[in-house]
Amino acid sequence: MASYNTNEFRSGLKLMLDGDPYVIVENEFVKPGKGQAFNRVRVRNLKTGRVVERTFKSGESVEAADVHDTQMQYLYNDGELWYFMDPDSYEQLSADTTAMGEAVKWIKEQDMCAVTLWNGSPLSIEPPNFVVLEITETDPGLKGDTSGGGGKPATLETGAVVRVPLFVQTGELIKVDTRSGEYVSRAKEE
Amino acid sequence: MSRDTWWPSAGADVLHARARLLARIREFFADAGVMEVETPIASRCGTTDPVLHSLQTAWSGPCARAQVLYLHTSPELPMKRLLAAGTGPIFQICKVFRDGERGRLHHPEFSLLEWYRPGLRYRALMTEVAELVCHALDRPELSVRSSSYRELFRKHLGLDPVTANLNTLRRAAEEIPGSGNLDLDLDRDGWLDLLLTHRIQARLGRGHLAFIYDYPASQAALARIRQDSYPVAERFELYLDGMELANGFQELTDPEEQRRRFSADLDTRAAAGLEPLPADQDFLAALDAGMPEAAGVALGLDRLLMVATGSAHIDEVLAFPVERA
Numbered sequence: 001m002a003s004y005n006t007n008e009f010r011s012g013l014k015l016m017l018d019g020d021p022y023v024i025v026e027n028e029f030v031k032p033g034k035g036q037a038f039n040r041v042r043v044r045n046l047k048t049g050r051v052v053e054r055t056f057k058s059g060e061s062v063e064a065a066d067v068h069d070t071q072m073q074y075l076y077n078d079g080e081l082w083y084f085m086d087p088d089s090y091e092q093l094s095a096d097t098t099a100m101g102e103a104v105k106w107i108k109e110q111d112m113c114a115v116t117l118w119n120g121s122p123l124s125i126e127p128p129n130f131v132v133l134e135i136t137e138t139d140p141g142l143k144g145d146t147s148g149g150g151g152k153p154a155t156l157e158t159g160a161v162v163r164v165p166l167f168v169q170t171g172e173l174i175k176v177d178t179r180s181g182e183y184v185s186r187a188k189e190e
Numbered sequence: 191m192s193r194d195t196w197w198p199s200a201g202a203d204v205l206h207a208r209a210r211l212l213a214r215i216r217e218f219f220a221d222a223g224v225m226e227v228e229t230p231i232a233s234r235c236g237t238t239d240p241v242l243h244s245l246q247t248a249w250s251g252p253c254a255r256a257q258v259l260y261l262h263t264s265p266e267l268p269m270k271r272l273l274a275a276g277t278g279p280i281f282q283i284c285k286v287f288r289d290g291e292r293g294r295l296h297h298p299e300f301s302l303l304e305w306y307r308p309g310l311r312y313r314a315l316m317t318e319v320a321e322l323v324c325h326a327l328d329r330p331e332l333s334v335r336s337s338s339y340r341e342l343f344r345k346h347l348g349l350d351p352v353t354a355n356l357n358t359l360r361r362a363a364e365e366i367p368g369s370g371n372l373d374l375d376l377d378r379d380g381w382l383d384l385l386l387t388h389r390i391q392a393r394l395g396r397g398h399l400a401f402i403y404d405y406p407a408s409q410a411a412l413a414r415i416r417q418d419s420y421p422v423a424e425r426f427e428l429y430l431d432g433m434e435l436a437n438g439f440q441e442l443t444d445p446e447e448q449r450r451r452f453s454a455d456l457d458t459r460a461a462a463g464l465e466p467l468p469a470d471q472d473f474l475a476a477l478d479a480g481m482p483e484a485a486g487v488a489l490g491l492d493r494l495l496m497v498a499t500g501s502a503h504i505d506e507v508l509a510f511p512v513e514r515a
Contacts, residue, residue, distance in 0.1 A: 007290060029293030033427075033437050033488075034411045035241060035383035036376065037290070053367070055388065057374055058290070 002064040006039040006056050014046070014065040017054065021046040021065035021118045029058070046116070046123050047098075065118065072115045074107050084115060084122070095122040103127045105160040106178045127178045132187040133157050135170050154183075198509045204499050205509065211326055211495055212283065215303060218325045222318075224279040224305060229268035231284065236260035236467035238455035239411065243289035244467070245298070260467070261287035264488055265304055266412065267473040270441065273306055273484055274476035281305035283491070294503050295433060298512055301491035308482040312413075312424050312440035313403065315485035319428055319436055320399050322489075327498050336401040343382075346390045351382055351406060352420050359385065379408050394429035402427045412451070413439035428489070431497050438487030445477035 004013060009027040016022070022043040031037035037058035044051045046067065056062065072084040072093075081094040082104070095115070097104070099122045106127040107113060114126035138154035154164040154174075162176055164183045175184040198205065219226065234257070236244040244260040262268075265282050272280055286302045307315055320334045343351040347362050354362075359381035363374075366388045376384065394400040403426035407415045410423035424440035442448055452469040460466065495507040505511045 029291065029296055030387045031241075031291060031296065032383050032387055033434060033490075034239070034409060035386075036380045037241070038384065038387065040388065055366070055374065055384065057376065057380070 002066075003061040004064050005061050006058045009039050009041060014067040015043065016063040016065045017043065020048075021067050021123065023067075025051060031058070046118065066120075067116060067118045067123065069114055069116050071112050074109060074111045074113055076109055082125070084113065084125075087112075093120075093122060095125055099123060100125050102178075105158055105181075106131050106133075106176070108133065108158065129177065129179060130175055130184065131178055132173050132175050133160070135164070135168065135172050135174060138164060138168065138170050140169065195514050199505045199511050199514065200507050200509055204495070204501065204507050207499050208495055208507065211491065211498060214326045214328070215283065215322065215491075218322050219281050219305070222279075224281050224307075225277060227269065227272060227277070227280045227282050228284070229262075229265045229272070229282065231262055231287075232259035233262055233268070233470075234259060234468065235267070235470035235473075237263040238452050238459070238467055238469050239263070240455055240458040240462060240464065243464075245287045245289050263288050264302060266486070266488070267470045269304060269306055269486070270481055270484075271473055271476040273308060274479055274481040279305070279307050292512070295493060297492065297504050297508060300504075302488050303491050304486065304488040306441070306484050306486040308484040310485045312426060312438055312485040315438055315487055316401050316403065316426055316428075319438065319487055319489070320401075323399060323428070323430070323435070323494065326494060333398045334401065335398055336403060338404040339402050339406065340404070342390065342402055343385070346393070347385060356381065363388070365389070379406070382406065382409075391429065391434070392432040395431055395433070398430075400429040402429070410442075410451075411437075411439070412442050412448075414442050414444075426487075433493050433496070434490075435493055435497075436487055436489035438485060441481070441484045441486050443477060443481045443483060445474055448477055449474060 004015065009024060011024055011026060013024045014021060015024065022045055024041050025044050026042040028040045029037065030040050039056045039058055041054050042051055043054055073087055075083040075085050075092070081096060082100055083092055083094050085092045101124060103113065103125040108131070111128055111131065113128065116123045133156040135154045136157050139152055150166055151163040152166055153161050154168065155161050162181060162183050164174060168174060168186060173187040175187040176182065177184050216226065232247060242263045244263055247259050247261065248256040249259050250256050264286050265284055269280060269282060281303065283301065283303050285299050287299050289298065291298055307318070316336065324330050324332050337345065340350065340352055343349055349358055349362055356378060359378065363381060363384050405423040405425045407421035407423050410425060413423045413425035416422045416424055426438045427434055428436040456466060456469070492504050492507050496504065499507060501507050
């Protein structure tokens with residue numbers, strides 16, 4: 001079983017604590033000149049997102065979490081689970097709603113996503129930073145408006161709702177930044 | 191990218207502040223009649239203290255083939271040999287080295303000011319430490335608050351560090367905000383260190399100099415132990431801005447007690463699987479010959495410079511931290 005010594009601790013390192021995978025957010029070395037050294041760390045639970053503080057005796061070893069990131073292609077959703085494929089091995093796996101999180105709002109079939117795997121199962125899914133999606137419903141804009149100053153809500157093919165400029169119409173393709181959930185520009189079919 | 195690695199980590203103003211700080215310290219000791227000395231950085235003997243880890247190098251020469259030399263973790267033992275040889279009051283400013291230490295307040299090599307006052311008691315040395323810090327920082331208005339280790343724990347945590355059992359200490363540690371359940375395997379002093387560093391230290395020395403004195407005998411290091419109603423180590427520490435700045439002792443001068451402490455250190459090291467180290471026999475011989483009663487203190491200059499310049503991380507006061515050294 002892989003493990004890390006506290007002197008390998010740094011932000012981003014993945015640990016197993018109380019049976020859950022965690023990532024180190026912040027690591028502080030604490031030592032009185034004449035006393036016991038500690039590593040005081042802030043860690044985020046990769047399943048719940050909760051951040052907690054933990055203290056270790058320096059020099060101790062902590063079990064490593066078998067967590068890694070990989071690029072996988074989104075295939076389809078069967079109403080319950082989302083299916084992804086490794087483009088190299090063609091291996092498939094499924095993710096539940098918890099692992100999908102916000103990604104369900106943005107991804108379309110064949111999109112490449114960053115999948116975080118823990119012991120081979122998806123822990124979280126990151127959509128591409130930019131996606132191109134079709135507007136399925138939005139109010140007709142005022143004629144002549146090209147500034148996009150005011151904006152209006154638009155429903156996309158995935159069900160997500162974003163604010164778009166008034167000149168953008170139903171049936172058009174738009175580019176969206178999934179990190180902010182904001183409209184970027186109109187887009188052409190890729 | 192290249193500028194990131196060759197360029198100093200400390201700003202030009204901080205480099206100037208370091209030079210000023212060193213000049214003011216030397217000025218203070220010149221006025222006080224304390225002589226500056228130098229002792230070896232690389233020594234045949236290592237530090238036996240189980241919480242300190244020496245870096246090593248090797249020396250080859252006409253009379254030596256790869257003789258292991260330990261980089262000193264403090265100049266304490268050779269400075270005491272000088273005291274035994276009759277130098278009178280002495281100070282030293284030097285780089286010291288500690289393996290395994292790195293963080294916001296730690297760097298594997300750092301600058302230490304260490305000085306010894308034969309004939310002075312440790313409580314009187316605390317007064318001189320305060321004067322030195324006020325002079326070095328040019329902040330004569332800094333006030334001093336002192337409390338014993340026992341009073342400090344009673345005041346901040348409502349527990350008596352002398353009588354509290356392990357369960358009481360563990361429960362107090364579990365009140366550390368957001369800490370969750372602590373499955374730490376610590377001895378009594380380990381729990382006390384955890385409580386001091388996690389629950390008390392950040393509040394110490396905010397806008398004033400805070401001294402802690404009279405430590406548990408189990409944390410005596412090289413301090414003399416006094417028998418009150420319970421044994422007390424005649425040791426003190428100074429905190430400023432929530433940072434430990436200095437550690438001082440009423441120096442242990444009894445050679446037999448010193449031999450017992452070395453041998454206890456070596457036993458602890460062996461039990462912890464640490465390598466055995468040669469203890470400094472010449473230091474013990476100096477104690478046998480007679481070292482004058484003295485108080486001594488070591489003060490971390492990089493941290494003092496952090497206070498002087500309002501720096502949050504030790505890298506801000508170092509020209510080249512180890513990662514770009």
